[in-house]
Amino acid sequence: MVNKLLRQFIFATMMLFSAGHAWADLVIVTSEATGISTLSKEDVINIYLGRYRRLPNALPALPIDMAESSEIKKKFYWRLVGKTLAEINSYWSRLIFSGQTQPPAVLNSSEDAIMRILRVPGTIGYIERGTYSKLDKRLVVVLELAE
Amino acid sequence: MHNKIRFWSHLSAQAFIFFTAIFFLLPLGIANDNSQDVKEKNQDSAVKFRGFGTLGIARSSSDQASFIRDASQPQGISNGNWSARIDSILGGQVNWQLTNEVMLVGQAVSRLRYNKKRTPELTWAYARWEAMPDTSIRIGRLGADFMMLADSRLVGYASLTARPPADFFGPLFFHHFDGVDASITKPAAGGLARFKIFAGKTQEKTVDGQNIWDISGSQVNGVVADYWQGPWQLRLNFAQVKFSNSLDVSPLPDLLNSAGSILGLPSAFAAADALETKNTTSRFYSLGVVYDSSGLQAQGMANCIHHEAGLLQNSCAGYALVGYRQGAFTPYVGLSAWKSTARGKITGLPAVAPFDSVNFAFGSAMNLSHADQHTLTVGARWDVKPNVAFKIQWDAIRGNSQSVFPVRDEQAGWNGKTNVFSVVSDFVF
Numbered sequence: 001m002v003n004k005l006l007r008q009f010i011f012a013t014m015m016l017f018s019a020g021h022a023w024a025d026l027v028i029v030t031s032e033a034t035g036i037s038t039l040s041k042e043d044v045i046n047i048y049l050g051r052y053r054r055l056p057n058a059l060p061a062l063p064i065d066m067a068e069s070s071e072i073k074k075k076f077y078w079r080l081v082g083k084t085l086a087e088i089n090s091y092w093s094r095l096i097f098s099g100q101t102q103p104p105a106v107l108n109s110s111e112d113a114i115m116r117i118l119r120v121p122g123t124i125g126y127i128e129r130g131t132y133s134k135l136d137k138r139l140v141v142v143l144e145l146a147e
Numbered sequence: 148m149h150n151k152i153r154f155w156s157h158l159s160a161q162a163f164i165f166f167t168a169i170f171f172l173l174p175l176g177i178a179n180d181n182s183q184d185v186k187e188k189n190q191d192s193a194v195k196f197r198g199f200g201t202l203g204i205a206r207s208s209s210d211q212a213s214f215i216r217d218a219s220q221p222q223g224i225s226n227g228n229w230s231a232r233i234d235s236i237l238g239g240q241v242n243w244q245l246t247n248e249v250m251l252v253g254q255a256v257s258r259l260r261y262n263k264k265r266t267p268e269l270t271w272a273y274a275r276w277e278a279m280p281d282t283s284i285r286i287g288r289l290g291a292d293f294m295m296l297a298d299s300r301l302v303g304y305a306s307l308t309a310r311p312p313a314d315f316f317g318p319l320f321f322h323h324f325d326g327v328d329a330s331i332t333k334p335a336a337g338g339l340a341r342f343k344i345f346a347g348k349t350q351e352k353t354v355d356g357q358n359i360w361d362i363s364g365s366q367v368n369g370v371v372a373d374y375w376q377g378p379w380q381l382r383l384n385f386a387q388v389k390f391s392n393s394l395d396v397s398p399l400p401d402l403l404n405s406a407g408s409i410l411g412l413p414s415a416f417a418a419a420d421a422l423e424t425k426n427t428t429s430r431f432y433s434l435g436v437v438y439d440s441s442g443l444q445a446q447g448m449a450n451c452i453h454h455e456a457g458l459l460q461n462s463c464a465g466y467a468l469v470g471y472r473q474g475a476f477t478p479y480v481g482l483s484a485w486k487s488t489a490r491g492k493i494t495g496l497p498a499v500a501p502f503d504s505v506n507f508a509f510g511s512a513m514n515l516s517h518a519d520q521h522t523l524t525v526g527a528r529w530d531v532k533p534n535v536a537f538k539i540q541w542d543a544i545r546g547n548s549q550s551v552f553p554v555r556d557e558q559a560g561w562n563g564k565t566n567v568f569s570v571v572s573d574f575v576f
Binding site for chain 2: 046060084085089090094
């Protein structure tokens, strides 16, 4: 019950402070407990494309994706690797159906993503900076993805 | 009834490997479990069902030979008739994440097979154990990773072209094997390096024209090295297979041995030996380079296949493919070539009756695996939705009259030339 109330509070806070922020501030975040302060773009590409899921401090990297229909997912992959969602799906269909690595876990909202990031060290996700700065100081921005 | 018994005995052998793998891997995964992580995993469904497929029609202009997708297909398309025969595929896959480290995967695919049927076939059934994020061990039925992109060549949605270039993947009739593979990935020289080894036995049958070739029980093994840096991927592959059975070219070996005995000709015995593929090894060497960035995709690959068996001609092949995305459309152009080398073996039998017919049959058999052709491919992929793509493609195949391995049912007038037009819809779900 408390957990549910907390979720609702966080979600309401996110909505309040994220309004008006442009997508220009797309950031990759993890929790303080993960123990890293930065990731290179190449690191994030390797983690999200399933090539190498280890953080610089050797902890397993657990990437989180947003739902297929979300605008932020589209922006994230476009800025990260210059690919459309169709191209990302095509990429993953090759790996999934040849029995190689699995795509990132998909969560339905940034709220769920942040909850997971704060709870499980090693988890990384992408959110708007506006959401991050007003939400929780336990989150660490490890990479900014410029327009 | 008899067939049913054979089916279940065959399946139980596969199931035995699969469940043995689970038996050994499950405790390993559970032993390393972290309850919090498992709880997190459980929030994302632990069992996932996915599928892929292609609905495709194609026509090949020549009425002198039938165009096929690869050497595992018993029938092709010809005479300008539109057909869904060679490209239509449907596959389903279940992934079951048992623990953080252990996943079970099963995949079945319906496609045109050696027996002209589309009965679904168990293509993958394995347990995957990832003790660490950069290592993986898989045990069970696995994709035959003989060349770059080979183990995903049935998944049309994953590819730019309507079908894998036939000049390059045409000679590959292996899709899976029962065994084990292990891989490790490490940062190296500013990029990522992955090394993989595999070994096992095939459980497949293939076809050469009308003759079914049972290659089940053939030993396969190989190594793969990949390197990624930025938009580049480089792949080196080596694989080999030791055949468990000979291709049926009877009664030719008996005729050659009889003639050799009558005439005392060692060359006739040698010719009979050359027809044997049992216990011979074929080796596959390949190199692949892929560049993929901001809508530009380019692939370049080369392979050489060396056979110990005289019946199978050594060959080399290559292709280059470039595509550039324009919105939802990606036009592409490719060039490929495939050439084998004739053995030049002769029986030594005199060119008079009745030996001339044996000579003729031997010459035909030795030419069964001859390929000498190149293909220009032009097409476009249209990503209609994030999980559906339409493609149209035109292939101009230009070879010589002896190039019979890439086709089926060649007639006396086959000149090695045909044009293939394809319209396909690929999807994943």
